[in-house]
Amino acid sequence: MLTRLRAFFGALLRRRRMESEMDQELRFHMEAYADDLARSGVPRAEAERRAGIEFGGVARTKEDCRQSLGLRLIDELRQDLRYAARSMRRNPGFAAAAVVSLALGIGANTALFSLLDSLLYKPAPVPHPGQLVRVAEGEQDAFTYTAYDRLDRGTRLCSAVLAMEKLFRPVTIEERGEPVSAVLQLVSANYFDALGLAPSRGRVFHAADGRSQAEQLAVISDSFWRRHYGANPAALGARFRYGIYDVTVIGVAPPGFRGMTVDFAVDIWMPLEQILPPGSPELSHGRWVQVLGRLQPGVRPAQAAAEAGALMNRRVTVAPCGSGFSALRGRYLRPFLVLECVAGFVLLIACVNLANLLLAGAASRQREIATRQAIGAGRGRLVRQLLAENLLLVGIGGAAAILAAHWFSLGILGFLPPAAVPALANLSFHADARVLTFTILLSLFTCLLFGLAPALRATAAPATGLKEPAGGVRGRWTVRTLAVAEVAICTLLLIASGLFVRTLRNLKTLDAGFKAEGLLTAGISLLDNVSPLTRIQAYDALRERALRLHGVRAAAYSQIGQLSGHALDHEIAPEGAPSGPGRARDALGNNVSPGFLAAIGTPLLSGRDFTDRDDAERPQVAIVNESFARRFFPGENPLGRRFRIDIDRDRLVEVVGVVRDTRWIDLRERPQPMYYRPCRQERGTFTSVTFAVRASDDSPGIAEAFRQAASEVNPRFTVLDVVPFTEIVDRTLATERAVASISAAFGALAISVGCIGLYGVLSYGVARRRREIGIRMALGATRAGVGWTVLRESLAILAAGLAIGVPLALAGARFVAAMLFGVTPADPVAVALALGIVSATALAAAWLPARRAAAIEPLTTLRHE
Amino acid sequence: METSDILPGTLDLLILKAVSLGPLHGYGVLLRIQQISGDALRIQQGSLYPALYRLQAQGLISSEWGESDNNRRARFYQLTAAGRKRLRAESRTWTRFATAVATALDA
Numbered sequence: 001m002l003t004r005l006r007a008f009f010g011a012l013l014r015r016r017r018m019e020s021e022m023d024q025e026l027r028f029h030m031e032a033y034a035d036d037l038a039r040s041g042v043p044r045a046e047a048e049r050r051a052g053i054e055f056g057g058v059a060r061t062k063e064d065c066r067q068s069l070g071l072r073l074i075d076e077l078r079q080d081l082r083y084a085a086r087s088m089r090r091n092p093g094f095a096a097a098a099v100v101s102l103a104l105g106i107g108a109n110t111a112l113f114s115l116l117d118s119l120l121y122k123p124a125p126v127p128h129p130g131q132l133v134r135v136a137e138g139e140q141d142a143f144t145y146t147a148y149d150r151l152d153r154g155t156r157l158c159s160a161v162l163a164m165e166k167l168f169r170p171v172t173i174e175e176r177g178e179p180v181s182a183v184l185q186l187v188s189a190n191y192f193d194a195l196g197l198a199p200s201r202g203r204v205f206h207a208a209d210g211r212s213q214a215e216q217l218a219v220i221s222d223s224f225w226r227r228h229y230g231a232n233p234a235a236l237g238a239r240f241r242y243g244i245y246d247v248t249v250i251g252v253a254p255p256g257f258r259g260m261t262v263d264f265a266v267d268i269w270m271p272l273e274q275i276l277p278p279g280s281p282e283l284s285h286g287r288w289v290q291v292l293g294r295l296q297p298g299v300r301p302a303q304a305a306a307e308a309g310a311l312m313n314r315r316v317t318v319a320p321c322g323s324g325f326s327a328l329r330g331r332y333l334r335p336f337l338v339l340e341c342v343a344g345f346v347l348l349i350a351c352v353n354l355a356n357l358l359l360a361g362a363a364s365r366q367r368e369i370a371t372r373q374a375i376g377a378g379r380g381r382l383v384r385q386l387l388a389e390n391l392l393l394v395g396i397g398g399a400a401a402i403l404a405a406h407w408f409s410l411g412i413l414g415f416l417p418p419a420a421v422p423a424l425a426n427l428s429f430h431a432d433a434r435v436l437t438f439t440i441l442l443s444l445f446t447c448l449l450f451g452l453a454p455a456l457r458a459t460a461a462p463a464t465g466l467k468e469p470a471g472g473v474r475g476r477w478t479v480r481t482l483a484v485a486e487v488a489i490c491t492l493l494l495i496a497s498g499l500f501v502r503t504l505r506n507l508k509t510l511d512a513g514f515k516a517e518g519l520l521t522a523g524i525s526l527l528d529n530v531s532p533l534t535r536i537q538a539y540d541a542l543r544e545r546a547l548r549l550h551g552v553r554a555a556a557y558s559q560i561g562q563l564s565g566h567a568l569d570h571e572i573a574p575e576g577a578p579s580g581p582g583r584a585r586d587a588l589g590n591n592v593s594p595g596f597l598a599a600i601g602t603p604l605l606s607g608r609d610f611t612d613r614d615d616a617e618r619p620q621v622a623i624v625n626e627s628f629a630r631r632f633f634p635g636e637n638p639l640g641r642r643f644r645i646d647i648d649r650d651r652l653v654e655v656v657g658v659v660r661d662t663r664w665i666d667l668r669e670r671p672q673p674m675y676y677r678p679c680r681q682e683r684g685t686f687t688s689v690t691f692a693v694r695a696s697d698d699s700p701g702i703a704e705a706f707r708q709a710a711s712e713v714n715p716r717f718t719v720l721d722v723v724p725f726t727e728i729v730d731r732t733l734a735t736e737r738a739v740a741s742i743s744a745a746f747g748a749l750a751i752s753v754g755c756i757g758l759y760g761v762l763s764y765g766v767a768r769r770r771r772e773i774g775i776r777m778a779l780g781a782t783r784a785g786v787g788w789t790v791l792r793e794s795l796a797i798l799a800a801g802l803a804i805g806v807p808l809a810l811a812g813a814r815f816v817a818a819m820l821f822g823v824t825p826a827d828p829v830a831v832a833l834a835l836g837i838v839s840a841t842a843l844a845a846a847w848l849p850a851r852r853a854a855a856i857e858p859l860t861t862l863r864h865e
Numbered sequence: 866m867e868t869s870d871i872l873p874g875t876l877d878l879l880i881l882k883a884v885s886l887g888p889l890h891g892y893g894v895l896l897r898i899q900q901i902s903g904d905a906l907r908i909q910q911g912s913l914y915p916a917l918y919r920l921q922a923q924g925l926i927s928s929e930w931g932e933s934d935n936n937r938r939a940r941f942y943q944l945t946a947a948g949r950k951r952l953r954a955e956s957r958t959w960t961r962f963a964t965a966v967a968t969a970l971d972a
Contacts, residue, residue, distance in 0.1 A: 008922070021930075021940070022914075024938065024940075025890075025891060025914070025939070025940050026914065028890065028891075028892070028933070028937060028938070028939045028940075029890075029891050029892045029895075029910070029914075031937070032890075032892040032933070032935075032937075032939075033892060033910075035935065054910055055910045055911060056909065056910060056911035057911065060911065061911045061914055061915065064911070064912075064914070064915035065914050065915050065918045067915070068915045068916075068918035068919035068922060069918055069922050
């Protein structure tokens with residue numbers, strides 16, 4: 001087998017040499033034979049003639065020789081492709097339409113595959129990623145360092161366990177006085193050894209380095225090394241400042257490795273044991289490290305879970321984590337899958353359309369095919385020829401699809417909110433081996449899908465092709481069935497995108513309990529080592545300063561920003577009610593400054609707002625929302641009632657005001673019971689707060705003026721993310737907007753492709769029935785009647801398509817019900833809209849062919865035939 | 866002298882036999898077969914080369930370019946180890962088959 005393959009490829013690669021050798025060999029044979037004949041007395045010329053005759057057809061022999069080497073298939077394929085290229089050039093319009101629709105269809109699928117792959121499946125570029133497991137306790141996947149340490153020291157089933165900071169962010173490091181932004185992650189010192197990664201340059205840190213405080217070490221990513229150090233080998237040993245630390249770069253991680261968190265591409269790793277020496281409170285307090293273990297060969301996750309549970313003294317689960325951690329995975333998996341389905345349907349419709357066009361084309365080529373069959377071409381050979389033409393189309397389309405996928409990917413990622421931007425380096429489109437394999441397989445599948453049926457049909461009836469005018473009743477039915485499928489898919493896609501667009505609209509116009517317009521938000525932190533009260537006083541100073549800014553009507557702050565996706569859950573016990581755990585007792589809590597509710601535009605329904613005098617010395621007070629009042633004080637006036645909060649059960653808090661419900665975590669959340677407390681009365685570190693500034697006109701100057709004011713009030717303030725609140729609202733809708741826009745775009749694409757398809761089918765039908773129509777007219781059919789028959793055909797296709805598409809859409813919509821808001825899966829408006837658009841398009845597509853049919857002159861048609 | 870066309874499938878065997886006696890060019894193979902069969906077997910010249918190429922692709926014979934008797938460049942074929950093994954096996958099969966047919970016909 002191997003020798004045979006070698007002979008085949010040898011012949012293939014050294015084709016020219018092989019051919020000339022073959023020539024030479026056969027010539028030698030004939031000359032030698034002629035020599036022998038001449039020697040036996042035959043005259044030279046006669047001898048050569050006889051040698052030639054007895055040898056037989058040289059070309060035939062050569063062909064047989066080539067076949068012996070297995071070259072004939074390749075030769076035929078080459079012929080087929082050449083022929084295909086010629087017929088493409090003959091019909092460039094069709095070729096262009098086919099290539100473009102394939103490029104778009106395959107490209108969209110490739111882009112989404114690449115996204116899903118990097119989000120879900122792509123194994124981290126470390127040795128044996130299948131051995132990696134993550135440890136979690138229920139939904140929670142963060143632990144204290146102490147808990148990690150116990151597992152690391154005690155484990156027998158894992159060959160190594162590593163810890164890494166969960167919520168790491170871009171930080172500013174200082175290099176020779178220049179600030180540089182980089183994503184820095186603290187990891188356990190055994191990080192690289194546990195992952196089995198060797199540095200591409202320098203060295204990595206090891207567990208022993210974690211115990212030494214001599215020099216703070218860092219390993220940088222290959223990408224950071226190239227981006228920041230210009231791939232200079234001198235980067236090893238370079239120093240930078242991070243906070244109070246002087247850090248030395250000791251090595252570069254292997255190319256392509258950006259950490260074990262998909263959401264953030266890490267630039268710098270530092271051993272957390274160096275930053276937090278033994279005894280640091282952060283080691284035993286706060287669940288802030290994620291734990292990743294490498295299983296010993298043959299160990300099952302369940303066994304490791306039992307061991308980890310015993311060591312960490314809690315009930316934990318252990319699950320494979322070869323592709324790394326990702327919070328985005330949970331958020332974007334479903335939307336991406338939905339978009340992948342939509343893209344799949346777009347490709348399907350492109351296939352159906354192509355199949356239809358090819359059928360029409362094949363029918364008009366029936367004479368050519370019949371002729372070739374008549375002179376002896378086998379059916380397999382003809383099918384292969386037709387498939388080769390499709391292969392050429394798909395080959396060009398697939399190559400273009402890689403480019404299209406790049407743009408699609410940029411478009412889709414452009415919808416991601418800024419919070420997800422650090423993930424872009426990991427999610428952006430790379431045409432790697434996995435993606436290319438997907439594209440090639442999808443292209444081949446596509447080729448079979450749209451190409452095989454037409455090719456088989458075209459070569460089906462050898463006997464009749466030459467005698468009858470092209471096409472029978474069966475051919476028209478296939479074409480019609482495909483047109484029905486197109487209408488059905490269009491309907492399906494339009495209903496789906498209608499639902500998503502209406503969801504987005506509903507969320508945008510939702511009365512969320514606050515006024516987003518004209519509101520500016522800004523994150524302010526004060527990380528200095530001062531008391532919480534000092535921080536609150538600093539924030540209050542900024543609040544007063546901001547209120548004096550020109551145009552500012554209100555300025556206030558809250559501990560947790562609105563729609564930040566975060567909230568603190570607390571257990572509430574109304575005074576006099578029995579206390580105990582349970583969901584029904586939970587409420588969201590937030591600590592705010594006086595004037596905060598007015599600033600964000602949440603109306604006070606009764607009672608009063610907080611004032612500066614509500615401090616630790618005064619009675620404990622709270623403002624609650626309507627849901628809170630309904631749940632904990634049903635049917636009563638909540639004002640003056642008191643309740644306890646789980647953080648300090650000895651303290652009774654009095655309700656002094658009631659406000660409207662607001663959406664706090666995100667817009668989809670049902671309004672939940674919520675209470676607000678004055679910052680000065682609540683404990684907490686208050687290292688950062690979110691300001692809400694309402695200006696009478698939202699001039700861009702306000703943001704700058706506020707920044708300025710912040711640095712004047714306290715130069716130690718860190719100001720982050722000064723943005724209009726409308727942008728925060730937009731960010732929470734990023735997924736919805738992405739799904740709505742992309743599915744609407746795909747819907748538009750589908751309907752235009754479908755429209756072209758239907759037009760093609762109808763006008764092709766008219767062209768073929770010219771003679772019949774001519775006879776009908778000659779026999780007295782009216783023009784209107786003839787036009788009507790064409791319209792009737794399109795109406796029949798439309799009706800059938802709708803009858804299939806609408807139930808399909810309604811069934812499918814139930815799977816996306818969780819992504820909808822304010823609409824039912826069977827939303828009548830979305831359905832009606834889709835029906836309207838599809839019907840209008842179908843009629844528009846039928847209009848021209850119908851008019852052409854009506855305009856047929858019976859006399860010319862009949863003479864022409 | 867009566868000559869007969871060879872049975873389908875036996876050409877490969879004859880070629881292997883011919884080149885087992887020493888390297889030969891294509892024309893030589895033809896002559897050798899005629900010679901060792903006492904001119905009883907006739908080979909279609911056109912079918913010889915495809916068979917040579919096929920056997921070479923199967924690794925049963927190998928070839929290299931050399932000088933012919935009359936100093937012309939020619940491709941010489943020779944048996945490979947695999948070819949020798951195949952020749953032995955095929956010869957046995959053929960003898961068994963031929964004997965069986967002869968026995969049957971004599972009966």
